[in-house]
Amino acid sequence: MNHGRGPDNGGYRSTMQRGLINHLDLTVSDLERSTVFYESLLTHLGYRRSSEYGGGVPNWVVRAGPVSLSIGLHRARASTPHDRYAPGLHHVAFHAASRADVEAAHELVKRIGGVVLDPPAEYDYTPGYYAVFFADPDGLKLEVVHEPRFDQESA
Ligand SMILES: [Zn+2]
Numbered sequence: 001m002n003h004g005r006g007p008d009n010g011g012y013r014s015t016m017q018r019g020l021i022n023h024l025d026l027t028v029s030d031l032e033r034s035t036v037f038y039e040s041l042l043t044h045l046g047y048r049r050s051s052e053y054g055g056g057v058p059n060w061v062v063r064a065g066p067v068s069l070s071i072g073l074h075r076a077r078a079s080t081p082h083d084r085y086a087p088g089l090h091h092v093a094f095h096a097a098s099r100a101d102v103e104a105a106h107e108l109v110k111r112i113g114g115v116v117l118d119p120p121a122e123y124d125y126t127p128g129y130y131a132v133f134f135a136d137p138d139g140l141k142l143e144v145v146h147e148p149r150f151d152q153e154s155a
Contacts, residue, residue: 092140098146130145
């Protein structure tokens, strides 16, 4: 790993963690309806609406240390319903800060008319894995999860 300045980047090195997802853009059948849904969900999760990206697509960004992710929406040009068992995206999971944070997301999803697929529960994927699963207005499966393995030691 090269921690120094390299000739291939003008002498600068990105502060972002290499390999992490930079942005995720979703195609939606009703841009206005999904903008309302994602505005509520993503601002709840700590994203802010952004105009950093061109093209006029709704876009939200979260940044923390060496991690930055933006999520954008695009208007569908076909009416094929989303099928997570067809080739493509199966589901997207967001980190939560705690179990209470997962439960708060569950309450929010119910308030904004999201479809709860599986209410908050513990799963055995990793020790203490606690998640809620729900669908966006097009049926795209989303998840908000707390995993204790990512918790910081409290001093
Ligand atoms: Zn998952």
